[in-house]
Amino acid sequence: MAGAENQSGRKSGGRDADSLRQRLDALGHELAGAQARHHQAPVSAPQGQGAALGQALRLGVELVAGVAVGGFIGWAFDRWFGTAPLMMVVFLGLGAAAGIMNVMRTAKRMQADAAPFKDLPSVPDDDDD
Amino acid sequence: MTVIGAALAAEDAGHGGGLEPGGLPDPMHQFEIKRLVPFELFGLDASFTNSALFMVIAASLITLFTVYAMRSRALVPSRLQSVAEISYEFVANMVRDNVGTAGMKYFPFVFTLFMFVLTLNMLGMVPYSFTVTSHIIVTFALAAFIFLGVTAIGFWKHGAKFLRFFVPEGVPLVMLPLLVVIEVISYLTRPLSLSVRLFANMMAGHTMLKVFGAFVVALGFLGGWAPLAFMVAFTGLEILVAFLQAYVFAILTCIYLNDAIHMHH
Numbered sequence: 001m002a003g004a005e006n007q008s009g010r011k012s013g014g015r016d017a018d019s020l021r022q023r024l025d026a027l028g029h030e031l032a033g034a035q036a037r038h039h040q041a042p043v044s045a046p047q048g049q050g051a052a053l054g055q056a057l058r059l060g061v062e063l064v065a066g067v068a069v070g071g072f073i074g075w076a077f078d079r080w081f082g083t084a085p086l087m088m089v090v091f092l093g094l095g096a097a098a099g100i101m102n103v104m105r106t107a108k109r110m111q112a113d114a115a116p117f118k119d120l121p122s123v124p125d126d127d128d129d
Numbered sequence: 130m131t132v133i134g135a136a137l138a139a140e141d142a143g144h145g146g147g148l149e150p151g152g153l154p155d156p157m158h159q160f161e162i163k164r165l166v167p168f169e170l171f172g173l174d175a176s177f178t179n180s181a182l183f184m185v186i187a188a189s190l191i192t193l194f195t196v197y198a199m200r201s202r203a204l205v206p207s208r209l210q211s212v213a214e215i216s217y218e219f220v221a222n223m224v225r226d227n228v229g230t231a232g233m234k235y236f237p238f239v240f241t242l243f244m245f246v247l248t249l250n251m252l253g254m255v256p257y258s259f260t261v262t263s264h265i266i267v268t269f270a271l272a273a274f275i276f277l278g279v280t281a282i283g284f285w286k287h288g289a290k291f292l293r294f295f296v297p298e299g300v301p302l303v304m305l306p307l308l309v310v311i312e313v314i315s316y317l318t319r320p321l322s323l324s325v326r327l328f329a330n331m332m333a334g335h336t337m338l339k340v341f342g343a344f345v346v347a348l349g350f351l352g353g354w355a356p357l358a359f360m361v362a363f364t365g366l367e368i369l370v371a372f373l374q375a376y377v378f379a380i381l382t383c384i385y386l387n388d389a390i391h392m393h394h
Contacts, residue, residue: 054373058326065322070314091314094307098314102322109384 055110062106063099070095154346156339160263160332179259180267187248187261216244220379227383231390235282239386242271243379250331250371254364262374263331265324272324275382283389294392323381330374334367 074091078084166177198213206214220240224232246262253260261267283291295312296305341363344356 054330054370054377057330058322058377061322061326061329062318065318065325066315069318069321073314073317094311095314095318098311098318101311102315102318 059103059106062102066097066099066102067092067095070098154339154343156336156343159259159335159339162264180261180264183249183252183259183261187245187252190252191244191248216240223380224383227380228387228390232383232386235386238278239379239382242275242382243375246271246327246378247372247375250375251368253331253335254368254371260331260335262327263335265328268324268328269320271378272320275323275385276320279382279385279389282386283392286390287392291389291392294388319385323378327374327378330370334363334370338363338367 070091070093071088073095074088077087077091081087163179164174164176165179165182168174168176195213198209201207201210203210217240220243221233221236223243224236224239228235249261252258253263283294287293295309295316297308297312300308338360341356341360345353345360347353348356
């Protein structure tokens, strides 16, 4: 009698464990999904008009900074070597080139960041945080 | 505090409350540096100014916030602890995404920088406060420190090979001298563009707010509602800009770090 009871008790315990494991697995999947969504959110750059304005300003500043730094370097060389205004003219041109290069690089990076599906991991995420 | 109060009162009296000749408030008055505790060091003016005061406030606020929010170290975080954890994760993900795991060594610096700039920007949104980041000398000092530090890391990691960073690949030999000069200038623009972006955004926004605030007063009860409505919307935008510029400042630091550590554009 006792043995049969024990047997049936173990059986039902096994079923419980199985169903528990299934529920645990389902919960684990849900949790992983929620965590994935949660982790995606803060990583992506701020969106919307404010972000677009920020990007536009970034490109503008990049362009002007190139010319300004080039002009300053030329002016400093002119002062050292007494070649005014030759160096300044040359370095203003080089600075403009550097500014345009910076703008192109920044724009390329923005384009890469804005590419669709870039948030999807290419390899399964295996860190357990 | 009485010293500060007296100094503020004296300065205000000295400048006639910051009124323009036309009777409207001067929109640039808010950016004025005031000496709270005059102090001279080796002939240099090293006074404790309102700018320095707000930097101290920001640093204390960040320290208080992080230490107080994490005091319980609960597995299930309270709301405040969540905010601290989110700011940690936000910056940690930023560093990991832009620099990779090799950059996590510099995470404390980026986190400090982001929190400092963010807090200074947000403190600037409080009425009657002072916006430290609206002064180019402050943002330029930050940017110059980042620039020098990142360049030093580049040379430390790669030695003289770091100079190859300035030599673009697959370029005919004739063009090389010209392109190297352009690359070097492009590299030197970094501290300027980094500092000007933050400073210009903060100063322009706060000037706009003051100008429209003056419109509200000048147009009175009948006409003042339109600029007031604009100001409400613009204040929202300014809070967004305050966050965005701190974010951009930190993410560009990450990108520069990535260039120095991994040496590719």
